[in-house]
Amino acid sequence: MPWRASYEFEKGAAPQAIRLDYPTLSLKQVYGAITFCLANRKEIERDMAEHRRFEEEIIKAQPPLPPEPQQKLERAREQMLSRRS
Numbered sequence: 909m910p911w912r913a914s915y916e917f918e919k920g921a922a923p924q925a926i927r928l929d930y931p932t933l934s935l936k937q938v939y940g941a942i943t944f945c946l947a948n949r950k951e952i953e954r955d956m957a958e959h960r961r962f963e964e965e966i967i968k969a970q971p972p973l974p975p976e977p978q979q980k981l982e983r984a985r986e987q988m989l990s991r992r993s
Contacts, residue, residue: 913938914945914952 916926927938945952973981 913941917942 913923913926913930916929917923923935923938923942926942927933927935930938933941972978
């Protein structure tokens with residue numbers, strides 16, 4: 909969560925708006941996550957790159973989906989992303 913809060917903050921989201929996505933956190937905790945990420949940017953970027961490499965390895969190891977389920981997943985993903993915008 910901390911890096912996501914920082915990413916949303918850097919994209920212009922107010923901490924109060926970010927908190928709405930994480931109702932179990934206090935506003936103070938959201939500010940703390942943003943502060944931590946901004947102070948540790950290089951380490952977080954390195955961790956995120958490692959996480960992306962790991963995800964890519966997992967994806968490559970999976971057999972491909974048949975076309976119909978793949979298309980359904982892509983449509984669902986597009987709908988989900990359009991709701992976030």
